Amino acid sequence: MMRYGQEWSDRRLETVLGTVLRFGVTAAALVVVAGGGIYLWRHGGEPVSLSLFRGEPSDFRTPNGILRSVLSLRGRGLIQLGLLILIATPVARVAFAVASFAWERDRFYAGVASLVLILLLASLAGWVG
Amino acid sequence: MYYICIIVFLNITIKATMVLETVHAMTTLGFTIVTLAGSLAAGFLGALTGLGGGIIVVPMLTLGLHVDIRYAVGASLVSVIATSSGAAAAYIREGYTNIRIGMLLEIATTLGAIAGAMLAARLPTGAIAVAFGAMLLFSAWMNLRPQPEHLEPARTDRIASWLRLGSSCPAEGGTKTPRTYGVQRVPAAFAWMGLAGILSGLLGIGSGALKVLAMDKVMRLPFKVSTTTSNFMIGVTAAASAGIYLSRGYIDPGITMPVMLGVLTGALLGAKVLVRARVRVLRWIFSGTVLVLAYEMIFNGLRGRL
Numbered sequence: 001m002m003r004y005g006q007e008w009s010d011r012r013l014e015t016v017l018g019t020v021l022r023f024g025v026t027a028a029a030l031v032v033v034a035g036g037g038i039y040l041w042r043h044g045g046e047p048v049s050l051s052l053f054r055g056e057p058s059d060f061r062t063p064n065g066i067l068r069s070v071l072s073l074r075g076r077g078l079i080q081l082g083l084l085i086l087i088a089t090p091v092a093r094v095a096f097a098v099a100s101f102a103w104e105r106d107r108f109y110a111g112v113a114s115l116v117l118i119l120l121l122a123s124l125a126g127w128v129g
Numbered sequence: 130m131y132y133i134c135i136i137v138f139l140n141i142t143i144k145a146t147m148v149l150e151t152v153h154a155m156t157t158l159g160f161t162i163v164t165l166a167g168s169l170a171a172g173f174l175g176a177l178t179g180l181g182g183g184i185i186v187v188p189m190l191t192l193g194l195h196v197d198i199r200y201a202v203g204a205s206l207v208s209v210i211a212t213s214s215g216a217a218a219a220y221i222r223e224g225y226t227n228i229r230i231g232m233l234l235e236i237a238t239t240l241g242a243i244a245g246a247m248l249a250a251r252l253p254t255g256a257i258a259v260a261f262g263a264m265l266l267f268s269a270w271m272n273l274r275p276q277p278e279h280l281e282p283a284r285t286d287r288i289a290s291w292l293r294l295g296s297s298c299p300a301e302g303g304t305k306t307p308r309t310y311g312v313q314r315v316p317a318a319f320a321w322m323g324l325a326g327i328l329s330g331l332l333g334i335g336s337g338a339l340k341v342l343a344m345d346k347v348m349r350l351p352f353k354v355s356t357t358t359s360n361f362m363i364g365v366t367a368a369a370s371a372g373i374y375l376s377r378g379y380i381d382p383g384i385t386m387p388v389m390l391g392v393l394t395g396a397l398l399g400a401k402v403l404v405r406a407r408v409r410v411l412r413w414i415f416s417g418t419v420l421v422l423a424y425e426m427i428f429n430g431l432r433g434r435l
Contacts, residue, residue, distance in 0.1 A: 017228075021214045021364075028211070029393060036161075036386040044158035061378040079382035080375075083207055083389070087371045089214050090364040097232060108292075113232050116365065119239040124372035128243055 016100075017093055024089030028082045035078025042075060062126070091120045157383065164194065165387035172212065172395025177402065178415045179356075180268055181363075182392040183209050183334035187261060188422040191435050196384060198254045198261075198435055202333030203374040204385040206367045208392035209335045213364035215393060216400065217357075225298045225357040230312070230344070233292065234322045235362055238340075239369040241326020246370035249331050250377060258430030261332050265423035269416040271338050285311035289348075298354050310351050318347045322362075330370035335363040 059065040060080050069077025094117045101110035122128050155163075167189045168182065175182035183205040190201035220226060249257060285295040289312035297307035321343035325336035337359050344355035374380050429435045 018217070021217050025211055025214045025393070029390065032386055032389060035382070036390070039382065039386070040158055040161060044156065044161075046157050048155045048157050048160045057378075060382060061376055061380070076382035079386045080380070083375070083380060083382070083385060086207060086210055086214075086389070087368050087375065090210060090368040093214075094232075094235075094365060097228065109229060109232060112236065116232060116235045116239055119236075119243065120365070120369055120372065123239075123243055123246070123369050124375075126373075126376035128247070128373065 017096055020092055020096060021089060024085060024092065028086035028089065031082030031085060032079050033082075035075045035080075035082060037075070038073070038078060039075030087124065091117070091124065094120060160194070161383070161387045164190070164384070165391045167193070168208070168388045168391025169395040172208070172392035173399040173402075174395075174415055174418075175392070176212070176396040176399025177411055178272065179337070180272065180415070180419075181209065181335045181337055182212060182396060183332075184265060184268060184419065185422070186388055186392060187333055188265075188426055190384070190388070191258065192422070192425050192429065198257050199249060199374075199379045200381050200384055202249065202257070202331075203371070203379040203381070204388040205333035206329075206371045206374060207380065207385050208389045209329075209333070209367040210364050210371060211389055211393040212396040213335060213360055213367065215397065217361050217364060220357040220360060223299065223357070225351075225353045226361050227294070227296050227298075227350070227354055227358050228361070229292070229296070230294050230348075230350070231358045231361045233294070233315075234319060234343075235365050237319045237322035238326035238329070238336075238362055238366040241323040241328075242330035242366045242369040243326075243373065245327040245330025245332075246373035247330075248327070249374075252331075254435055255430045255433050257331065258426050258435040262423045262425075262427035262430060264328060264332055264334070265419050265426065268338060269419040269423065271342075272412055272416050272419070284313075286313045286315075288315050289313060298351060308351070310354065311349070313349050314347050318343045321347060326366055326369075329363075329366050330373075333370075335367060337363055 057065075059069045059074075060076060063084060066077055066080045066084060070081050094113055098110055098113040098117055101113055168186055171185035171189060172182040174185060186205045186208065187198070187201045190196040190204065191198050196204075217226075289295065292315060294312040294315065295310065297309040300306060300308040321339065325339040325343065328334065328339065329336045337356075340359035340362060341355045344350045344358060345352055348355075350358070371380070426435070
């Protein structure tokens with residue numbers, strides 16, 4: 001049913017994926033903590049209703065806008081960058097799976113994983129919704 | 130006994146967070162601290178019971194802190210990605226996760242998640258709250274139901290064997306020979322996964338219980354394969370709807386920062402304690418909390434207060 005080589009490369013893929021995940025989550029959490037620190041330092045004393053519960057400006061909802069506000073060292077921009085890294089982590093995981101199925105010449109599952117990747121990118125890029 | 134005390138304390142923390150009606154007099158720092166504490170407790174309990182932090186975080190933010198439900202769902206989705214990815218990194222090395230099954234069913238869950246996120250933007254917030262309450266009732270019922278004995282491993286049927294889904298996993302009891310398992314009824318499981326995706330995108334939860342149900346009961350996978358593969362899928366599913374929430378402007382940095390950090394830390398602590406905890410007592414206490422939250426969500430949703 002399953003050849004030895006296939007099983008071996010599945011295991012190797014799993015190890016690589018595990019590393020990607022751990023790295024992504026750690027990086028995201030650190031960036032969010034840094035951004036949160038700056039944000040609270042600057043705005044911590046303000047009443048809550050002024051800063052929350054409103055639609056986000058484009059600075060905080062598109063990858064370009066987020067990068068712009070990170071470059072001007074805004075705390076909330078940095079938080080959003082961390083969240084973007086976090087959302088990108090599963091996307092990277094699927095991209096790795098595409099590459100590894102292609103490496104195994106498993107066309108069917110390379111196609112399956114590509115389809116999932118396209119759906120993820122479409123939603124992140126704002127093409128759907 | 131020691132753990133029961135901790136659980137009772139955490140429940141009180143969550144409920145205390147909910148009765149804080151003075152939110153509009155709060156400072157941003159105060160809001161952050163309260164949300165962080167509540168999310169920490171939610172992540173901890175979610176990991177211990179296996180239901181995830183999302184089902185507590187969303188009611189806490191909406192009922193207690195009067196956050197718009199779509200912002201609460203957005204923040205919860207992000208924390209779902211964090212805990213799923215954090216846990217998957219540990220699970221994936223053990224060799225139970227079936228990546229082929231995960232990838233194939235992710236087509237269904239991501240399509241569902243995108244549909245759920247689109248639905249969330251079009252439904253009135255009260256309707257989302259009522260749906261959330263119904264899901265809480267279902268979770269409480271699933272959680273308290275006696276776990277039936279697992280059925281014998283199935284033979285792989287025609288579709289599953291064409292899709293090469295059968296595999297092997299480490300056998301229980303420490304024997305070296307891996308245990309091979311078969312897979313059944315892929316189309317039915319695919320449909321269940323679509324539903325799990327819709328609920329995830331609409332309510333900001335991982336839908337882990339539904340995913341495990343589809344793999345365990347419909348496809349007849351070994352339980353450990355179902356739970357780890359489900360966890361593998363949860364992050365990808367949540368990312369599909371989180372992208373839409375982000376580009377719609379429903380992911381607020383000020384709300385999401387404490388929720389994500391709190392739930393992630395709580396879940397990591399919960400996973401450490403899990404081995405020693407008395408899960409049965411805990412399930413009852415947790416289900417009690419969930420029932421109260423279900424009532425509040427449905428009642429306030431119908432009254433149009435959320």
